[in-house]
Each structure stands twice: as structure tokens, then as C-alpha cells.
Amino acid sequence: MRELYRRSGETVFLLVLRGDEAVCVERLDGRYASTHTLRIGGTLPLHLGAGPRLLLSLLPDEQVEAYLAGPLQRRTSPNQVTPEQLRDEVHRIRRDEYATSRDDVEQGVTAVSVPIRDHSGRVAAALSLSGLTAHLPDSEQEHQLAMLRDAAGGVQSSGAAADLRMKKPR
DSSP states (O other), X not given: OHHHHHHHOSEEEEEEEETTEEEEEEEEOOTTGGGOOOOTTOEEETTSSHHHHHHHHHSOHHHHHHHHHSOOOOOSOSSOOOHHHHHHHHHHHHHHSOEEEESSSSTTEEEEXXXXXXXXXXXXXXXXXXXXXXXXXXXXXXXXXXXXXXXXXXXXXXXXXXXXXTOOOO
């Protein structure tokens, strides 16, 4: 995470799944961290933000459908996301193995997230890079994804991913 932060200058989040929420278990503040409200120990619903949506995509179809059947909390986006849009997004995330978000948690903020896998290949957490949309343009997304995947691969190869499910928020 430190290397990802050093290379990008943006805020880096590590999120794990807890019920119907994504819990922030680590955060390294980027140059405009005051724009981010998610703190260590804080949570987001699974339909808001790149990391939470990545974690939502890991659930079995029955759990995704049960989640989508419930009320979806609204944040800053002027357009409420529909269950149909989320269902399509879950399928895209499963296919492409990354998630993105723009303006749904906070206006003017974009995030990109990739999975962190344990030694067995099972996803243990979501690693996200988040910053002002002007600093994370779509034209740079492939570079951002490469940095994220390098960082996520480093966690997996170090064996640290196996401990992520057990880590409690501070």
C-alpha cells in the first residue's frame, strides 16, 4: 500500500467484507485526503464506491439479489442507482476483475479497486485508489489498474492476504 501511495500520491484504501458493508481496515492519505469521508473502521454499503462494489461482486448470486432487493442507501449522486444497473455492474466487475466509481460516494471523487487474493486464490479484500476526478482521469485508468494490480499481487505473494479476513478495524 505504501508503494502504491508513493507512486500515485492518491488515497489508498483497504476494505474487507462484513455482512452488507465494506469496512475500511487501512487507509493511507493522499494529497487531497480531506475530500474522503471514509475513515479506518468506517463502513460503506456495498453499492457505493469501487471497493464496496468489488466486494459485492464476490457474493453468490442469491446474496447479490437479496442485497439488491433491499433499500439502497443514497449518498451524493443526483441519480439513484437502480438494482438493474448494479446487477450489470456486478457482472462487469466479475468479468474484468476491477471496479470503478465516480461521484457516488462524494462529488468530484473517483476510485478504482482490484481484489487482493489469499494463497488459495480466494478474494480476501479490496484495494482501492481514490482521488479527485481531475487527478484520476479515464485516460489514465490502465496505468492506475497496473499500479493497483502490482500492489495487490505483492500482498498475495507476501502471504499477508490470509490475515486480512481476521483483521479487526481500529
